[in-house]
Amino acid sequence: MATSTYLEAINQALFEEMERDESVFLLGEDIGIYGGAFKVTKGLYKAFGGDRVIDTPISESAIIGSAIGAAITGLRPVAEMQFADFITVGFNQLVANAATLYYRHNIPVPMVVRAPSGGGIRGGPFHSRNPEAWFFHQPGLKIVAPATARDAKGLLKSSIRDNNPVIYFEHKYLYRRVKEELPKEEIVVPLGKANISREGDDVTVITYGAMVFECLDAAKKLFEEHDISAQVIDLRTLQPLDMELILQSVQKTSRVVIVHEASLSGGIGAEIAARISEKAFEYLDAPVKRIASLDTPTPFSPILENEFMPNAEKIYNAILEIMKF
Amino acid sequence: MTKKYFDKMLSMQEILRLCIDKEKDLIEFYTQAHNHARTVEEDKMFKALIEDSHQHIVTLEKQLSEIKAQQETDKALSYDVY
Incomplete structure (x- = not known):
């Protein structure tokens, strides 16, 4: 058992899934050498290289669109929104494309969009929102919102393995405030279970x-x-x-x-x-x-x-x- | 003595670290004092004071941790150029 923060649990889940499955890769703004704005992807560029931890232009629509393209060709992308607030810029890609491709063409879209959400961090109106209800209204998407470090890890692993597009709302306030003992053994928490x-x-x-x-x-x-x-x-x-x-x-x-x-x-x-x-x-x-x-x-x-x-x-x-x- | 520290314009993190160090010193002092206790009352009192200081450290470390967590968030917020 070792103590991990909520943020470290997410990092561990990404690392373990990338190690387990070569089709898993990450994309987002400054997630590579910089490790992401919140440092969630710290160390992953060094471990897996630039082909699997991809820095993108500042365009959420392009990030999510690229993830959809990769997912329908059999890869398992995990896209990072720097803040959940900016997910609106990629809204059409998510609700019109990712959410409906399986229904329209029988094509699975195994992708995860990580969205750092939530307030209490003095971020004001552009860095604090909880936009889950917009996506809740759209059939074809799964939505995850962990509270504990254990669930942050286990639910992210399940989300990556799921064949549907999953929006993973990780709470910024909890990143370094939640600390738990996590077992060395693999943690996988099934989706859909409270x-x-x-x-x-x-x-x-x-x-x-x-x-x-x-x-x-x-x-x-x-x-x-x-x-x-x-x-x-x-x-x-x-x-x-x-x-x-x-x-x-x-x-x-x-x-x-x-x-x-x-x-x-x-x-x-x-x-x-x-x-x-x-x-x-x-x-x-x-x-x-x-x-x-x-x-x-x-x-x-x-x-x-x-x-x-x-x-x-x-x-x-x-x-x-x-x-x- | 207190004035000496605050004249230096310490940050809250530095103040909290100083408080934690002082509590640790107190625990050491109370432990020594406890070893010299002559009565049941003195024994109980120093034990309670040691426990109080341990609890103070927990409280101080919690606040220090809170400041660090917010600092990391602030870094992310100021990094953002939107």
């Missing part, structure tokens, strides 16, 4: 990414101060959603709070709430509550950003409110 981060009976808290830790803090405090037992579900994969686990938990607790860092309206929480309403309405003792960032661009001011984002206190209060029904 994880129960904390067992509980009174209320189900559904979340993913950096919000997992805020939910766990809130759950701990609720138990200590009010004897309320919250079951925290870390979705890990957003598309496909693990509805089986979600519904099992709802049937047990009858109360649901959904937490995500992305803005509230049209977010993934809305879809989950709708599905719970359709499939488990008779089990509910209270309306499904959503906690998310405000429907504004991400503020640059730290004080405003703190107000803008969900946190343990807001989650704690929301759960107390739900428990009153």
